[in-house]
Amino acid sequence: METGIYIPIISDYGFKATFGNEADSLFLRTALQALIKSDTPIREVHFDKNVFEALTIDSRSGIFDLACTDENGSQFIVEMQLGLAPHFVQRMKFYALHKFNTVVERGEFDYANLPKIYAIAILAKNILPTTQFHTVANLRSEEGEIIDSQMTFITVELAKFNKQVAEIETDLEKLVYTMKTLHTTEPTQYPAFWNEEWLKRAIDELDTRKMTPEERAYFARVTAANAEAVKAEKQRIQEAVEKKEVETVKNLLNLGILTVSQIAQTVGVSENFVRQLSGDR
Structure with a gap:
């Protein structure tokens, strides 16, 4: 912040x-x-x-x-x-x-x-x-x-x-x-x-x-620790989102109903992302 x-x-x-x-x-x-x-x-x-x-x-x-x-x-x-x-x-x-x-x-x-x-x-x-x-x-x-x-x-x-x-x-x-x-x-x-x-x-x-020098040092430590915590949390969220996207795309590919373009639009990912997962099947 x-x-x-x-x-x-x-x-x-x-x-x-x-x-x-x-x-x-x-x-x-x-x-x-x-x-x-x-x-x-x-x-x-x-x-x-x-x-x-x-x-x-x-x-x-x-x-x-x-x-x-x-x-x-x-x-x-x-x-x-x-x-x-x-x-x-x-x-x-x-x-x-x-x-x-x-x-x-x-x-x-x-x-x-x-x-x-x-x-x-x-x-x-x-x-x-x-x-x-x-x-x-x-x-x-x-x-x-x-x-x-x-x-x-x-x-x-x-x-x-x-x-x-x-x-x-x-x-x-x-x-x-x-x-x-x-x-x-x-x-x-x-x-x-x-x-x-x-x-x-x-x-x-x-x-x-x-602020005293001691208070400034403490504030700097707390700010740095919080920044690291926020960064780590964002990374966890991103990993969870990507995992969910992979699962959703694979499920839609398995159904065999939608095209690559339709799947990409539905999930909100690129067509290349869908093609890569399609090739993994």
Whole structure:
């Protein structure tokens, strides 16, 4: 991911420096409050590294995970996904149910006083058939009545957010706008709300001009590692596509119905590619 003065929040380094900043959790606490649309400030968070390994990148899918607990015992799982993820909801359920089982076991199977669990997914692409960029989901009846609010699924799809600075009012909108545009915004175009303390602190963490030599070295290592992971993943995808194309062409050749030209057009490959496989038969 290319970056200018500011490192993207939606990069693994940016996510760790902002959402995962254990030394200064103001941004995380304010962001969580905005994401769950709560009027009650979150005053403390404890990073939970026992249930999930915090702040890791899965090079196969570009996911960064964070788990934490607030002062009231509410559990938060935050995940970020950069690439396409049509089945990401299933992953959210897996994490949330794993957390649910963990808190139940810790309470010796006491279902009466379970803490709230918030599974939060921030995605660069769209996955839901909804129009809003922010979706809150609970277990509901056919009439839309809430059956259970102990577990809440929250999805933010950055691609659906298109508000301009003049239209932005809530902390949620400020958060999503910042995540989507910070790394592409020129210093002369900063919106006034970036001076709010919770955002200012986070933005300072992403300012490459203020990085120490050690931070620059770490950022360079992370960037290089991610580039290699992306390259390897693209290679795996390409190999899988080519394998599928070969299988499809061979199956069509075996049918003996279509011409070389028709097979090439159907599969989306060259006629020479089809002829080569035809000669292998």
